[in-house]
Amino acid sequence: MATAIGSHEEIRRPPAGATSERARVLTTRSVPPEQSLEYWHDAVLDTLVGMDIAAEGDTYDATLRTDRLGGLRITTVEADPGRVHRTPRLIARGDGREIFVAVQSTGRARVEQDGRDAELGTGDIAFFETLRPFRTAFPDRFRLKIFAVPRPPLGLSEADVRRLTGRAIHPHDGLPALLGPLLERLADTSASYTSPTAERLAESVVELVAATAADRLGADPADLPGAEGVLLLRIRTYISWHLSDPALTPAVIARAHGISVRYLHRLFQAEDTTVCQWIRDRRLRECRRELAARPAGPVSLGQVARRWGFTGAAGFGKAFRSSFGLSPTDWLDRVRTEGPPC
Known part of the structure; x- marks a missing residue:
């Protein structure tokens, strides 16, 4: 009963x-x-x-x-x-x-x-x-x-x-074949990831869940181009997991996914960007987030830069100014005065 x-x-x-x-x-x-x-x-x-x-x-x-x-x-x-x-x-x-x-x-x-x-x-x-x-x-x-x-x-x-x-x-195939095993594995290992990595993984999960939902709902094929869309999501997840590695290059990424570098570039070209630009943008985004979360006081830009895959403060500073129009120090001063950007 x-x-x-x-x-x-x-x-x-x-x-x-x-x-x-x-x-x-x-x-x-x-x-x-x-x-x-x-x-x-x-x-x-x-x-x-x-x-x-x-x-x-x-x-x-x-x-x-x-x-x-x-x-x-x-x-x-x-x-x-x-x-x-x-x-x-x-x-x-x-x-x-x-x-x-x-x-x-x-x-x-x-x-x-x-x-x-x-x-x-x-x-x-x-x-x-x-x-x-x-x-x-x-x-x-x-x-x-x-x-x-x-x-x-x-x-x-x-x-x-x-x-x-x-x-x-x-x-069995398509996006669910990527999402299911990923969720299974992350549920078992989530406690082992430190905060920056955990945040990146969570973003990847949300992106993949959203893409799977759109696929189930019959989204525009231009938004989810079949096998290439699945492969691109897998590549983006791989990049997110390896952002801290300064040796992350198109050749390394292509080899990890069993494709040619030329084909890898073509995938990102369809997204109106390049592999290197996408990696740089993600690294800058993580650096900005870490800097904005730091308490007031001196900050080692070199340490932050190297933690996210830049080789040092000089290259990081040049890339930061090119993207945001301010040096990292000036940007951080503005954030501490006016609050983080929306």
């Missing part, structure tokens, strides 16, 4: 089982078995969103781990079979600021939202809108990795999101 949890009015916050802000672990094994279902309901509410939860039997074995990757919140859930229902009464003010992008790591799931339902198998991806009700049933023990992605960078209207929910995205 199924036992449902979620009808009690007072929410008891479960104690966090984590040792740092970066990783938070909640497990039903931390409470007596007879309290496990109620504890799990509170853990899900505290970490994700409010849901009614039903399971077979009176006890429940489940664990969730929450990590941060830049501006993304990642929750890995491993649990016994069960059913969840996000009902209208549980949708609170402030919900909907994020879209949930989930990867079915192990087991199966049946998802329902916006009048559609689909079955997720291992590796499949699904979008969930937290502003509207949904149901998910897990017939077996499962592991699910959920990325809470802020809505604005995705550029999706409410109508767009309604067309994405309640569907299984299979990672």
Whole structure:
């Protein structure tokens, strides 16, 4: 007989089982078995969103781990079979600021939202809108990795999101074949990245999620040119991961992707830029962000420059002035006086 949890009015916050802000672990094994279902309901509410939860039997074995990757919140859930229902009464003010992008790591799931339902198998991806009700049933023990992605960078209207929910995205080819394994890996390794790298990875994830969503929605082929679009996204992600390497050159990038340097240049030419210009712009962007975040006081421009792949302060200063019309020192003085640019 199924036992449902979620009808009690007072929410008891479960104690966090984590040792740092970066990783938070909640497990039903931390409470007596007879309290496990109620504890799990509170853990899900505290970490994700409010849901009614039903399971077979009176006890429940489940664990969730929450990590941060830049501006993304990642929750890995491993649990016994069960059913969840996000009902209208549980949708609170402030919900909907994020879209949930989930990867079915192990087991199966049946998802329902916006009048559609689909079955997720291992590796499949699904979008969930937290502003509207949904149901998910897990017939077996499962592991699910959920990325809470802020809505604005995705550029999706409410109508767009309604067309994405309640569907299984299979990672067999195209953009999903790139997105699925990336999300799987990052969910397992997010705590190992330092802040600058984590921010770049989070941006890459958001870009790839947005491109995958656009692909599902039937975007203009000119915006997502098939296999070349997938390859270009992969190359941009590779560059973002290796920005700090001063030896990052078109030849190195081409070799890493099994293509010719000439073909690499052609890919970026179609974007009205060059490989080297794109790398330089990304490096300058990261340098600006780091400089703007520094507290008042002396700053070693050489250290900042080398951290992002420039060979020294002189080359960095020349590139900075060429792009922004000010030296790094003058720009930083203006930021500290007037505030960071919009």
